[in-house]
Amino acid sequence: MDLEKLLSMQKLCINDNPATCVTECPIHVDVKGFICEIRKGDFEEAYRILSKRMPFINVIGLVCDHPCENLCVTNINGNAISIHELEKAVTIYGSMAKIKTLPIPKIDKKIAIIGGGISGITCAYDLNKKGYSVDIYEKENEIGGSFLKMPEIILNPKLIKEEIIKLEEQGIEIKLNQEITPEKLKDLTLEYDAFFIGSGEWNEKFNVNEVTMQTEIEKVFAGGRIVSGCESVIQSVQTGRCAAVSIDRFVYKKSLTALRAKEGAYKSILKVDIKNEEISPRIKPENGTFTKEEAINEALRCVQCECHKCVKACVHLQKVKLDPKAYIRTINQNERIILGDHYANKTINSCTECGLCGAVCPTSINMADIINETRISMVFRNKMPLSTHDFALKDMEFTNSKYFELIKHQPGMNNSKYVFYPGCQLSASYSEYVIKSYNYLMEKLDGGVGLYLGCCGAPAKWAGRQEQYDSSIEKIKSNLEKLGNPIVITACSTCFSNFGESLKNIRIKSLWEVFDEKGIPLGAKPGNGKTLAVHDACTTRNEKGIQESIRNIAKRLHYEIKEPEFTKQNTKCCGYGGLVYYTNKEFSREVTQDRIKDSENDFLAYCAMCRDLFVLKGKKTYHILDLIYGSGKEEISDMKVPTLSDRRANRFKLKKELLDNLWGEKMEIKDEYNDLKIVFGQELRDKIEDELILEGDIKRVIGYAQKTNDSFYNPENGHILAWKRFVNITFWVEYQKVNDSFNIINAYSHRMEVKGV
Ligand code: SF4
Ligand code: SF4
Ligand code: SF4
Known part of the structure; x- marks a missing residue:
């Protein structure tokens, strides 16, 4: 198995990408994460999550201008999740959260912040956390910038003061009433390793690099309103934070520009399908601010953006509780170690290889291909027990044997422009329809319509028996060549798909397309608008x-x-x-x-x-x-569907009838012990159907026991217990002989079964 290819598939999954609300937040607050905690009623945990990315949470949490909100995927008819109101609720109800603050070892580097506005104090806060000695120079007699201009009803000045005290407690020196002019800045150059200008006004013009916030002046970075030109609180925070990253890199002589594409707001690549979600109207806080209950209800409106289209569509992925990324990781990890154990077997063999995951996935990750390759690998490394797919493979063997296989030109003709390939399942379920369809094709199509009864090899392909599948396809190819490579008309979707994939030079058509083009067979009655x-x-x-x-x-x-x-x-x-x-x-x-x-x-x-x-x-x-x-x-x-035993019998009967009626040939094949009369009740019939035991298997066990006397007799109830091993499976039958028939009491086999997932 190509592990490199496997891992590259895994990387295509976009599910781990952050939601729009997170990427569109200039400082990438984990909005989805804190909303998830509110849903559970855990405001303290929500507070912890919010504070990971948001400085001065008790202030900014109340006044953030929330650009993320408009871009929330639920923003249909103005019903976006009230992210800002939820942030406020977290700030109010979660502020008791005990957040661990670890002592920060100081480094021998000094930074000056000019202007104690929002960007300046953010830059100071971030650099202080990295161990820098930080001085804030403020020309007024208090710091806080535009926070200070906000009405008290929105932001209580007490909260600003508390945050400023915290800054001082963290070791940041605040120098008030100190106006720094461009000239003064020059004087301070030797004292500091770098400067950040966050002052709303500055006497000199300078250019600022938008990615790094570096100015063309040696050691000087800038942010806030003089750079962004807007009043956005959160944008100011972002520029201060961005400058802090740059200053740190500058001081340590690292690249200022490397890996910065995802700083600030950007478009999320997560694709979220909300067409099946009911987006209820926003909950309005009754008294201006959400109560806890209102906040929880509002948070419950959030769809917790994720892709997981594959998981939502596929019952197998839901059952194994793995999305393709985790599934591929497990396959990759287990490829050499575990595959072949019971768990791996039941998981790998429970995928229907239907390809729905690939169809719904925005990046086309198709587990069907991966699972099939895994099965092939398991077979190759002897990790797939033969018994796993034994029944289906034996069924395929039967279908491609003298009991069913038939390859003929149209009666009375020596060449075939077309060949009808009805497939083994239609022949097993509705043999009379096969005959009718074949007659139709012979009547409607010129140039001869041959008939090919057989199996396309799907069981071998699904079982991961690649060699067996390849040789089955080779045989079909050579048989078609003998017929003159006619256009193959299939009545089975699986045959159509396998032939399309494996018989590249042969034209394939479905019977339904022929009906559509040439007209529906006469006598079909209309359905009265059902x-x-x-x-x-x-x-x-x-x-x-x-x-x-x-x-x-x-x-x-x-x-x-x-x-x-x-x-x-x-x-x-x-x-x-x-x-x-x-x-x-x-x-x-x-x-x-x-x-x-x-x-x-x-x-x-x-x-x-x-x-x-x-x-x-x-x-x-x-x-x-x-x-x-x-x-x-x-x-x-x-209408009752045929049992597995009926299916075999129907195929055999179909071949016999076709040969007799169309080509006038008698089929003289007889199964040993086929004439034995066996009788059993419905319950046992259902049991053997479930356990994949055929009536033919039972007859063969009894026939053999009767011939060899190799059986146990129970004198107490007159039952006989017989057994016979056919290749890798032992069948046991308990029966009683009554006149010329055999009453079956029980039947079972030793065959590996995959149950559970
Ligand atoms: S629905 Fe929830 S997770 Fe999705 S963008 Fe909106 S707030 Fe974020
Ligand atoms: S191929 Fe497998 S994993 Fe994909 S949708 Fe079908 S059953 Fe699910
Ligand atoms: S559909 Fe599934 S595999 Fe594809 S990107 Fe989404 S989560 Fe990943």
């Missing part, structure tokens, strides 16, 4: 042509279409993908259930497995062929 929700197959999420054809056919048959919440490119998996249906049935059912809830309308599917899984979960679902050949009758939509 509303259906189209469930697009996840394997063809990017095939607009197929998606449109399905909708066109349905509309032509007078059905109304109402799209489910996740549709077309963003469709969800039905629960079958990635072989999850076999490796983790319990979870597969959750995936099916998750999809069902996306629409109240009956579903219209065009993959046989999707239809069957939905119906098994109680969702009325039509296959597109049910509308065409079944006239959309109500009873079809919840």
